Amino acid sequence: xxxxxxxxxAALGVVLIPNILRAALFLGLTLVGVAGLFVLMxxxxxxxxxxxxxxxxxxxxxxxxxxxxxxxxxxxxxxAIYNPILAAAAAGVMFLFLxxxxxxxxxxxxxxxxxxxxxxxQDIGVEAISKALLQPYxxxxxxxxxVLLAVLVGAVVIAKEDPRDA
Numbered sequence: 001x002x003x004x005x006x007x008x009x010a011a012l013g014v015v016l017i018p019n020i021l022r023a024a025l026f027l028g029l030t031l032v033g034v035a036g037l038f039v040l041m042x043x044x045x046x047x048x049x050x051x052x053x054x055x056x057x058x059x060x061x062x063x064x065x066x067x068x069x070x071x072x073x074x075x076x077x078x079x080a081i082y083n084p085i086l087a088a089a090a091a092g093v094m095f096l097f098l099x100x101x102x103x104x105x106x107x108x109x110x111x112x113x114x115x116x117x118x119x120x121x122q123d124i125g126v127e128a129i130s131k132a133l134l135q136p137y138x139x140x141x142x143x144x145x146x147v148l149l150a151v152l153v154g155a156v157v158i159a160k161e162d163p164r165d166a
């Protein structure tokens with residue numbers, strides 16, 4: 001329960017902190033909390049992947065992009081949200097959509113349906129997950145890495161100061 005509270009508190013810090021660098025650090029803490037929740041759900045492989053990919057790579061890339069872009073550091077919270085009423089309404093609609101989705105999910109209504117849906121002795125270990133990632137889903141996996149590389153290059157291009165502005 002405490003880990004979930006820390007995770008939700010850090011997620012609120014991501015959204016409410018006006019300093020973008022501190023918000024990125026809170027994002028890292030949020031992702032570590034999600035990895036801890038994976039450990040509590042007895043999914044150590046997903047926890048390790050969460051730490052390596054999201055905390056290690058994605059958060060590092062976000063912080064690097066923040067450091068490279070001086071213009072982003074100068075934008076405050078009030079300047080970043082042009083219409084806070086519209087933003088709050090959009091967040092409320094998204095929350096309502098997610099709430100309805102979770103409430104109407106099969107695993108919430110009848111957890112026995114999950115057990116009945118698949119074989120009783122189905123192996124969902126590291127080997128099965130790695131085969132799924134590297135056989136039928138290798139193209140989307142590699143496409144995601146190319147997109148992340150494009151994001152990093154885009155951050156460098158945006159951060160490059162124009163000599164005419166000096």
